[in-house]
Amino acid sequence: MSGRSNGLRAYALLYLLFLYAPILLLPLFAFNSGTIIAFPLQGFTTDWFTQMWGNPTLRRALSNSLIIAVSASVMATCLGVFAARATTRFTFPGKGGIMGFIMLPMVLPEIIVAMSLLVVLLGLGIELSILTVILGHTLICMPYGIAILSTAFSSLDRSLEEAAYDLGETKWGAFRLITLPLVMPGIISSLLISFTISLDEFIIAFFLAGTEPTLPTYIFSQLRFPKQIPSIMALGTVLVALSILLLGIGEYFRRRGIARMGGKNGGGFL
Amino acid sequence: MIASRDQRPETARPMIECNEIQKYYGDYHALRGIDLVIREGEFFSLLGPSGCGKTTLLRTIAGFEGISSGAVLIDGKHMENVPANSRPTNMVFQSYAIFPHLTVAQNVAFGLRRDPRGKSEKAALVEEALAMVGLRGYGGRAAHALSGGQRQRVALARALILKPKVLLLDEPLSALDRKMREQMQVELIKLQRQVGITFVLVTHDQEEALVMSDRIAVMFDGEIAQLDEPETLYARPKDRRVADFIGVMNFLPAQITREADGIVSVDVPGLGPVELPESQVSRANPDDSGPVLGFRPETMTLLTPGQSSQHARETDVVIDEVVYYGDMTYYDLRLEGTQHTVRISMRNVFGRDVQSVGTKARVAWSPGSLVLFR
Numbered sequence: 001m002s003g004r005s006n007g008l009r010a011y012a013l014l015y016l017l018f019l020y021a022p023i024l025l026l027p028l029f030a031f032n033s034g035t036i037i038a039f040p041l042q043g044f045t046t047d048w049f050t051q052m053w054g055n056p057t058l059r060r061a062l063s064n065s066l067i068i069a070v071s072a073s074v075m076a077t078c079l080g081v082f083a084a085r086a087t088t089r090f091t092f093p094g095k096g097g098i099m100g101f102i103m104l105p106m107v108l109p110e111i112i113v114a115m116s117l118l119v120v121l122l123g124l125g126i127e128l129s130i131l132t133v134i135l136g137h138t139l140i141c142m143p144y145g146i147a148i149l150s151t152a153f154s155s156l157d158r159s160l161e162e163a164a165y166d167l168g169e170t171k172w173g174a175f176r177l178i179t180l181p182l183v184m185p186g187i188i189s190s191l192l193i194s195f196t197i198s199l200d201e202f203i204i205a206f207f208l209a210g211t212e213p214t215l216p217t218y219i220f221s222q223l224r225f226p227k228q229i230p231s232i233m234a235l236g237t238v239l240v241a242l243s244i245l246l247l248g249i250g251e252y253f254r255r256r257g258i259a260r261m262g263g264k265n266g267g268g269f270l
Numbered sequence: 271m272i273a274s275r276d277q278r279p280e281t282a283r284p285m286i287e288c289n290e291i292q293k294y295y296g297d298y299h300a301l302r303g304i305d306l307v308i309r310e311g312e313f314f315s316l317l318g319p320s321g322c323g324k325t326t327l328l329r330t331i332a333g334f335e336g337i338s339s340g341a342v343l344i345d346g347k348h349m350e351n352v353p354a355n356s357r358p359t360n361m362v363f364q365s366y367a368i369f370p371h372l373t374v375a376q377n378v379a380f381g382l383r384r385d386p387r388g389k390s391e392k393a394a395l396v397e398e399a400l401a402m403v404g405l406r407g408y409g410g411r412a413a414h415a416l417s418g419g420q421r422q423r424v425a426l427a428r429a430l431i432l433k434p435k436v437l438l439l440d441e442p443l444s445a446l447d448r449k450m451r452e453q454m455q456v457e458l459i460k461l462q463r464q465v466g467i468t469f470v471l472v473t474h475d476q477e478e479a480l481v482m483s484d485r486i487a488v489m490f491d492g493e494i495a496q497l498d499e500p501e502t503l504y505a506r507p508k509d510r511r512v513a514d515f516i517g518v519m520n521f522l523p524a525q526i527t528r529e530a531d532g533i534v535s536v537d538v539p540g541l542g543p544v545e546l547p548e549s550q551v552s553r554a555n556p557d558d559s560g561p562v563l564g565f566r567p568e569t570m571t572l573l574t575p576g577q578s579s580q581h582a583r584e585t586d587v588v589i590d591e592v593v594y595y596g597d598m599t600y601y602d603l604r605l606e607g608t609q610h611t612v613r614i615s616m617r618n619v620f621g622r623d624v625q626s627v628g629t630k631a632r633v634a635w636s637p638g639s640l641v642l643f644r
Binding site for chain 2: 159160167
């Protein structure tokens with residue numbers, strides 16, 4: 001009995017180690033003064049962060065990625081709200097088919113989406129820029145947003161909105177005052193998921209950005225130069241910290257949402 | 271039962287008028303020509319099995335559903351172009367639809383958002399409404415922390431604070447347990463008398479409708495089968511569906527022997543010949559093979575040996591089954607000389623013994639409590 005549970009414990013430990021140890025190496029080498037990524041560690045330094053911040057291409061890539069991720073997540077979530085509300089509240093002809101096509105990019109190989117978008121955009125004569133990346137990212141983020149938002153909308157009693165309307169509110173007022181606050185945890189989850197997906201997306205960004213760098217494409221291009229690797233490590237460290245912060249915010253809002261509705265926390269992020 | 275009925279004269283002003291309402295969902299004919307007048311200050315119930323159109327009718331009155339043809343008038347005004355948020359009606363939903371992210375007070379005050387009155391005045395109104403439903407001091411509580419009965423009260427306060435002309439209640443008690451439901455029935459009646467607002471209740475529970483209503487419309491398949499006061503509905507159902515739906519009724523095959531001068535003479539195996547006036551003749555179901563005689567379980571009395579009855583008629587029976595309920599005993603009786611079994615109920619009063627299975631006995635009854643369905 002105890003032998004078996006010890007075995008499982010060891011398995012779980014190894015599993016977690018395999019998952020997170022590489023990520024722990026990032027900050028380790030980001031603060032290491034040696035230029036080669038290898039043990040033993042040399043001394044402590046923050047030079048790589050300074051170097052990273054002093055690199056104009058990297059800063060441009062970072063700002064591009066942030067603009068793209070924020071725009072794509074906001075657009076995907078807004079469109080997701082429309083779609084999720086429509087599918088959970090109304091029946092209309094072709095609903096299943098329409099939803100199927102909207103959700104398809106989730107399982108479609110990204111390379112196919114990226115290539116076909118590139119062909120269409122070039123065919124239409126649209127110049128490649130971060131705007132085209134935003135469109136592509138909105139397309140691939142939307143299914144995730146809809147999946148999250150549909151759950152939020154479908155767990156909502158539809159007579160709530162009717163009650164608000166019955167009590168004299170307008171349709172928009174009923175939505176704003178009742179539905180929106182109640183699905184807010186879902187909206188925040190959708191924004192965060194979309195933001196994360198967009199931030200580390202490589203293929204579409206690589207195909208559609210033209211000459212503009214994004215973080216993933218920039219990092220990929222720099223990996224060829226060993227000298228750059230420590231500052232890439234510093235960048236990775238910043239991104240990990242940022243992700244943890246975002247997840248923490250998301251979890252905080254999720255728990256607050258559940259507590260306000262009087263539900264029990266079932267565990268699990270988002 | 272609560273005797274509130276005779277307080278409302280027949281001449282009370284019509285509050286809701288439904289004229290020839292037809293409603294289609296695609297091919298489905300949900301309401302088939304509803305004609306209905308609900309009077310001011312009345313406690314009115316729409317009763318029927320699920321799918322009969324009662325909720326659809328309530329929602330057309332509320333303005334949530336459009337109608338295919340016909341008209342709805344509330345307080346004499348046409349409601350055709352009046353949306354739900356501008357009608358003088360408020361609704362208590364089946365799920366109560368309490369806003370879970372707001373406090374009790376915020377829920378109750380929700381309808382006052384567009385009211386120009388000041389904050390303190392509104393707070394006083396909220397407190398008054400909460401007191402009316404027995405929730406004084408609950409204003410600060412989170413709505414999601416309330417019990418089912420309390421949610422119901424908040425829903426009532428939230429609707430009544432707007433002083434609507436009509437309060438619509440969609441199966442408001444179906445989510446409560448039995449004890450709570452019976453308590454709320456009485457409270458609703460009291461509340462309705464206190465505020466004097468017209469209440470329209472939708473329910474599938476015939477007992478609930480009988481207890482609470484001044485008048486009841488029984489609906490089947492999108493039509494009103496009968497609209498009457500509870501006593502009439504129970505004692506003189508106009509057709510067999512209504513008789514089946516409300517309470518328990520025994521049915522025996524009957525043979526019509528003579529019809530003259532408004533009197534129908536029938537022969538019933540086990541009971542013998544009976545003469546019934548037209549007022550005791552109702553419509554049978556289309557699938558009935560012939561005329562059927564019906565009576566309620568409590569209209570026959572099981573006589574103790576040697577007891578004489580004040581009723582006109584007596585019949586020999588054999589006791590087939592005895593079901594003891596504490597305050598009541600149900601007897602399944604086989605009518606002597608037939609294979610027909612009927613169920614009667616007897617109140618267990620002091621000194622009356624429960625009779626045992628297999629014994630021969632006599633029941634007393636009177637033709638005045640019979641209904642013929644033909």
